[in-house]
Ligand SMILES: Nc1ncnc2c1ncn2[C@@H]1O[C@H](COP(=O)(O)OP(=O)(O)O)[C@@H](O)[C@H]1O
């Protein structure tokens with residue numbers, strides 16, 4: 600347990616239960632209480648677990664007509680599927696951790712990646728809520744404190760770090776504790792790097808009620824979100840850059856000829872993430888042989904930053 604943590608108590612029956620290795624219909628039963636995890640979709644991107652929320656729909660790049668949109672969506676789905684098959688080979692069961700600022704799309708993109716890879720999906724915020732027995736992160740901050748939330752977040756990440764074949768959407772602040780990197784370095788970490796103005800637009804659209812660090816009683820939602828996010832980004836400095844892979848939405852947009860990252864779909868971002876993961880794993884293939892000692896040396900490097 601982390602110092603001051605309450606002990607999340609995720610039952611680590613993973614290996615004994617064969618968790619994360621089988622493909623049962625109707626979704627895998629998580630070892631964590633009654634949490635249902637997304638069913639691996641295998642061939643179809645649009646397929647989703649029973650009872651789960653749909654992932655963001657596949658949208659066409661440049662909408663010009665019904666048939667073209669459909670073709671673009673199919674192309675995107677096929678590209679995503681093909682890329683995921685290639686990446687699976689190299690991943691060899693390693694987990695993927697998505698990091699990034701609030702609103703960067705970790706939960707949205709993470710679900711798509713997990714479905715197409717046939718991995719299970721976990722959102723660390725949801726696991727903390729479940730462990731603490733409260734319905735929202737906002738309430739945990741209010742009734743307890745941010746420190747209490749952070750202790751539980753670390754406990755959740757520690758427990759997940761012994762599992763395989765997971766995509767984990769972390770909370771935006773998980774990167775600030777070096778110990779969390781020790782856990783995340785057991786798998787591959789992906790930083791979704793999204794410009795602050797795009798983050799603020801997304802947050803202003805959905806509201807700040809679920810994100811206590813951005814919640815403001817008054818003021819223009821976009822301006823307030825932008826100013827808070829800028830402050831947090833400054834405080835967090837280079838913490839996100841510890842990730843193995845950086846997925847820059849500005850770079851994807853520029854490659855696709857868009858002048859604005861808001862044109863990028865979650866699927867575009869999932870495809871680019873898989874592409875970057877593949878390049879990283881191929882480039883570090885020799886390191887993987889050393890496995891844990893490699894992770895430890897990376898963590899030591901982070902701790903000395
Ligand atoms: N590529 C995207 N384009 C537009 N909106 C997006 C995109 N990705 C995510 N969103 C929206 O932004 C909001 C934040 O996304 P979410 O996945 O919850 O981010 P995070 O988990 O990083 O905080 C959600 O309302 C989501 O629907």
Ligand SMILES: O=C(O)C1=C[C@@H](OP(=O)(O)O)[C@@H](O)[C@H](O)C1
Pocket residue numbers: 699700701702705706724736769770771772773809810811812
């Ligand atoms: O950046 C942060 O410190 C936080 C991000 C949130 O998760 P998302 O990044 O999924 O919004 C959640 O963990 C909490 O509100 C704190």
Ligand SMILES: [Mg+2]
Pocket residue numbers: 705706722724768769770
């Ligand atoms: Mg999230």
